[in-house]
Amino acid sequence: MSECIYCKSTDLKKDLLVTTQARAQGVARPMVGPIYKKPEKDFLGISEIGVEPIFTEICNQCGGVRLYIKNVKRDWEEYNEKR
Numbered sequence: 001m002s003e004c005i006y007c008k009s010t011d012l013k014k015d016l017l018v019t020t021q022a023r024a025q026g027v028a029r030p031m032v033g034p035i036y037k038k039p040e041k042d043f044l045g046i047s048e049i050g051v052e053p054i055f056t057e058i059c060n061q062c063g064g065v066r067l068y069i070k071n072v073k074r075d076w077e078e079y080n081e082k083r
């Protein structure tokens with residue numbers, strides 16, 4: 001059983017997806033998360049990119065929030081202003 005990284009409480013709500021409030025019927029919610037390069041390339045030989053979803057764990061005692069991702073084996077794309 002995991003515990004709060006701040007107060008050590010085990011009263012946690014886990015696996016909540018971090019997203020934006022914007023939500024329209026039939027339209028996917030914009031993803032929030034780090035960008036990674038997919039293994040497959042497009043016709044120009046450029047890697048397509050994906051967004052790794054961020055999850056959060058909220059402590060019901062102190063309100064502490066921990067962020068995490070589930071797939072850590074990605075080819076992360078570092079921030080580049082030109083993209």
Ligand SMILES: [Zn+2]
Pocket residue numbers: 004005006007008009059060061062063064
């Ligand atoms: Zn806590």
